[in-house]
């Protein structure tokens with residue numbers, strides 16, 4: 001303790017107590033940004049239809065308040081607004097976007113793209129990160145980039161190249177998610 005105190009007071013003498021406090025505060029703020037990050041494993045995924053459906057997309061967030069906010073942003077296509085950390089978006093059972101703090105993936109505002117293998121046994125992660133490619137080898141972000149004003153959420157009319165599936169086919173694939181309980 002003695003050494004720490006003298007160390008601190010020596011630094012304080014050099015740079016002034018206020019900036020030492022500022023550095024300390026900065027560090028603890030950086031920690032808290034990371035503390036609220038979500039950990040995503042294969043167990044984080046399940047039946048796509050457990051989410052809240054808006055138009056073609058299913059939305060999840062473990063925190064009910066954050067889910068409400070994510071649904072609000074999506075429903076109203078709110079521009080220049082980031083989705084809350086922990087938000088999961090899904091169009092197809094095998095593709096997911098998960099929101100982390102933006103520092104984790106600065107190029108995508110924190111979105112992590114997942115390509116999954118899904119079966120009745122559950123979920124296997126094929127690829128993850130901000131450079132993930134789809135089943136045709138096309139980077140997710142190459143299509144989602146034009147929707148930057150909408151936090152990279154494409155929907156229809158946000159400027160993304162369309163997926164090669166009509167709404168009917170998308171609905172069929174969602175209905176056929178093998179992880180969902182059999183009726």
Ligand code: HEC
Pocket residue numbers: 056057089090091092095096097113114115132133134135138139140141142143144152153154155156160161162163164
């Ligand atoms: C060919 C371009 C293209 C590629 C490649 C692509 N997407 Fe998309 N994505 C779209 C479009 C267009 C939509 C909106 C479809 C709709 O709502 O009808 C969309 C929708 C989504 C959605 C629902 C939220 C939203 O943005 O509307 C998620 C989640 C998603 N894609 C994830 C991925 C992931 C993960 C990958 C890579 C594994 C990927 N996408 C690759 C074009 C693409």
